[in-house]
Amino acid sequence: MECELCGKTISGKPTKIRIEGVVLLVCSDCARKYSEFIVKRPQARAPRPIRRPKRTPLSYEPQYDIVEDYSERIKEAREMLGLTRELLARELGEKESVIRRLEAGSLVPTIDMARRLERLLRIKLLVPKGYEEEPSITTRSVRPELTLGDIVVIRERRERKRREANEGGSSR
Numbered sequence: 001m002e003c004e005l006c007g008k009t010i011s012g013k014p015t016k017i018r019i020e021g022v023v024l025l026v027c028s029d030c031a032r033k034y035s036e037f038i039v040k041r042p043q044a045r046a047p048r049p050i051r052r053p054k055r056t057p058l059s060y061e062p063q064y065d066i067v068e069d070y071s072e073r074i075k076e077a078r079e080m081l082g083l084t085r086e087l088l089a090r091e092l093g094e095k096e097s098v099i100r101r102l103e104a105g106s107l108v109p110t111i112d113m114a115r116r117l118e119r120l121l122r123i124k125l126l127v128p129k130g131y132e133e134e135p136s137i138t139t140r141s142v143r144p145e146l147t148l149g150d151i152v153v154i155r156e157r158r159e160r161k162r163r164e165a166n167e168g169g170s171s172r
């Protein structure tokens with residue numbers, strides 16, 4: 001067969017290269033020239049290093065404190081995500097009144113609940129016991145990725161569409 005780049009007859013095995021998404025079978029000369037584009041075979045891939053988390057002894061359970069201003073952090077993050085208390089409660093699997101009490105500061109979340117809130121709202125609520133947190137780290141560190149708010153909006157839109165499809169012109 002011929003090299004798809006220079007047209008030279010390939011004697012041995014052609015080398016597969018990919019340039020801007022186009023896969024070409026090329027001769028060894030071209031392969032050398034474009035070595036950075038060579039498509040590596042899966043088995044040639046370097047084995048992924050297994051990262052073993054440093055295990056603390058099983059009996060050791062890290063102790064956490066809930067941050068002092070947890071109520072403000074929860075409220076601020078929820079509002080920033082455009083979530084109602086009801087929606088947050090639903091995502092959290094708790095009653096709406098629980099959210100209201102959390103935001104009012106009359107209920108301190110359990111460590112487990114705080115963990116779930118941290119994940120859902122992308123905020124920090126837990127600090128290791130005795131740890132003084134820097135005042136600069138706040139809920140403002142919410143990353144501009146797909147947030148819970150977006151997901152809820154997408155889900156609602158989908159539900160509305162499905163509802164409309166089910167009604168299918170019977171109403172109008």
Ligand SMILES: [Zn+2]
Nearest residue numbers: 003006027030
């Ligand atoms: Zn060639």
